[in-house]
Amino acid sequence: MGKLTIGGTAVQIAALYLLLKGGTGLPLLLSFLGLQALAAALLGLALWRLLPRRFRTPFVWSYAYLAAFCFFVPLGGTLVCLGSLVFSKLFRAQGDRAGIVSVALPQFVTHLIQRVTHGGGARLRAQLGNTRAPLPERMTALVAMQSMPTRTASPVLRELLADSTDDIRLLAYGMLDGAEKQLTQQILAELPRLEAADTPQARGEINKRLADLYWELIYQNLVQGDVYRYTASQVERYASAALEIDDSNAALWYMRGRLALSRNAPGEARQFLARAEALGFANERVLPLLAEAAYLERDYAAVRRLMAAFDSPSPLPLVRPLLRYWQS
DSSP states (O other): OHHHHHHHHHHHHHHHHHHHTOOOSHHHHHHHHHHHHHHHHHHHHHHHHHSOGGGSOSHHHHHHHHHHHHHHSTTHHHHHHHHHHHHHHHSOOSSOOOOOOOOOOOOOOGGGGGGOOGGGHHHHHHHHHOTTSOHHHHHHHHHHGGGSOHHHHHHHHHHGGGOSOHHHHHHHHHHHHHHHHHHHHHHHHHHHHHHHOOSHHHHHHHHHHHHHHHHHHHHTTOOOHHHHHHHHHHHHHHHHHHHHHOTTOHHHHHHHHHHHHHTTOHHHHHHHHHHHHHTTOOHHHHHHHHHHHHHHTTOHHHHHHHHHTOOOSSOOTTTHHHHHHHHO
């Protein structure tokens, strides 16, 4: 290495002397470039041998980089490389650092899909949304969604209605249609009973049952658009009929309050929700909706007051950021 350094330095000095002594012409330029290329080749090899072992490979690239640097930056390239090496020796990194390695993509374990509960919805959504995944794996994940609550699964199934694979689209549609038909059949079974009811108490019970069934269509995200508006009107109709017979049902008042909020009627919502709260409905479920009604009316002081009164030990995940904001 010493001979390479001495020889390269001597050739470098000769090239610089030739360049600086004056003169013009193509022969002089070619002579300088030839000496500079030889100096760069010798000095690049000497510098390569000074590199740590992990930087010596691949040889072609590491050596070519050093030689090119020495060629295009006469004398200065060598000094910069030597300075960098000295600096790295004097100020070594503390402790070992793991190198960067390539890892394989994780595999979707299909035989464990039966153990996935509704808490794994995010994983199933990711698997179903990956159009590059094999079709059998996507189909297995889609079938596994049957064990999830319909409210959690229906938004994912609705997204799959636009999937590029026919089998995925048909299965998703069948699952949505099956859940909707199940509730619709129960509604159709209750309607004749309502017409045949001969006592106010019986009519009140059937009206409540119909309001609950129509509400399930909304709660489970099975209706949209005009069908949603029709379903909401049916919930209001049967809930109102049941409350005319027995106005002590807090759940029906709560249901009407939520529907009033959905149609942007905060005044009605506040009345219905206050009635539900007075009848003993869970305070931690009523307060966020009362705060939403106050927010729609731009009564921000009431929103802060209602949120400050919220003292549930385990609020819903959607409520927690709101509590942090309004209680701060």
